[in-house]
Amino acid sequence: MxxxxxxxxxxxxxxxxxxxxxxxxGLRTGRANTTLLDPVVCEVYGAMMPLNQVATVSAPEPRLLTVQVWDKSNMAAVEKGIAHANLGLNPMIDGQTLRLPMPDLxxxxxxxxxxxxxxxxxxxxxxxxxxxxxxxxxxxxxxxxxxxxxxxxxxxxxxxxxxxxxxxxxxxxxxxxxxxxxxxx
Missing domain, CATH: 1.10.132.20 (Ribosome-recycling factor)
Incomplete structure (x- = not known):
């Protein structure tokens, strides 16, 4: 053989x-790209879960990402997960959505x-x-x-x-x- x-x-x-x-x-450029948030994990329901399993990520504008969290009780955990990912993004809460403007590099x-x-x-x-x-x-x-x-x-x-x-x-x-x-x- x-x-x-x-x-x-x-x-x-x-x-x-x-x-x-x-x-x-996953490397950040000046433009918004949904894959940027792929490495983000959040502590929800007592476990670490990838962001894409608790929210929908979209890029409605070239310099903005939005994260639509499915369960409102997970907003703080998702915001914390994004902050801990050290991506240089500053999440802003807007109802059940997190807005992530892309800062200039x-x-x-x-x-x-x-x-x-x-x-x-x-x-x-x-x-x-x-x-x-x-x-x-x-x-x-x-x-x-x-x-x-x-x-x-x-x-x-x-x-x-x-x-x-x-x-x-x-x-x-x-x-x-x-x-x-x-x-x-």
């Missing part, structure tokens, strides 16, 4: 890119966020390279067990390298787009 599985390698590399895109979505903060986006991309590329290494090791193991020929191993190694290059390029594109978005208002 061969250990090398091209579909598994591609799935794992794609997972690293999707994780990167999710991380980048300073030039220094923009540069820090751009560096963070680059760091996220580098971590994703490291994960992709680790998947490549696993694939290459599996191919060598398969050849050693005489399950594939040397030509098959080399051909498959080329496939793994092409996949690696493709997904690393996707990471670069996603990071560059996010950095551009951060640096422009």
């Amino acid at each position: 061969a250990k090398y599985d091209k579909a598994d390698i591609e799935r794992r590399m794609n997972g690293a890119v999707e994780s990167l895109k999710s991380d980048l979505g 300073t030039e220094e903060r923009r540069k820090d966020l751009a560096k963070l986006a680059g760091k996220y991309a580098e971590n994703a590329k490291i994960a992709i390279r680790n998947v490549r290494r696993d694939g290459m090791e599996a191919l060598k193991e398969d050849e050693k067990k005489k399950e594939i020929s040397e030509d098959d191993r080399k051909r498959s190694e080329d496939e793994v390298q092409k996949l690696t290059d493709k997904y690393v390029a996707e990471c670069d594109i996603a990071a560059e787009a996010k950095e551009k978005e951060i640096m422009t208002q």
Whole structure:
């Protein structure tokens, strides 16, 4: 039974890119983005719950997020959860809705966020390279067990390298787009 599985390698590399895109979505830019509140958790009903399980988040204006809390008794807990997430947002209570105006980003903060986006991309590329290494090791193991020929191993190694290059390029594109978005208002 061969250990090398091209579909598994591609799935794992794609997972690293999707994780990167999710991380980048949580970085704050000058514009309101509902994914900004994805990491927020609130203590409601005696348990820590993600914000999206106790409220609806929307972006009605480019520089405003609104959080519609389903149960009015959870307003304080949701407000506290947003404040503790250190997102630099100042919630204002408006009935059963929290209004979160997006403050302007300073030039220094923009540069820090751009560096963070680059760091996220580098971590994703490291994960992709680790998947490549696993694939290459599996191919060598398969050849050693005489399950594939040397030509098959080399051909498959080329496939793994092409996949690696493709997904690393996707990471670069996603990071560059996010950095551009951060640096422009």
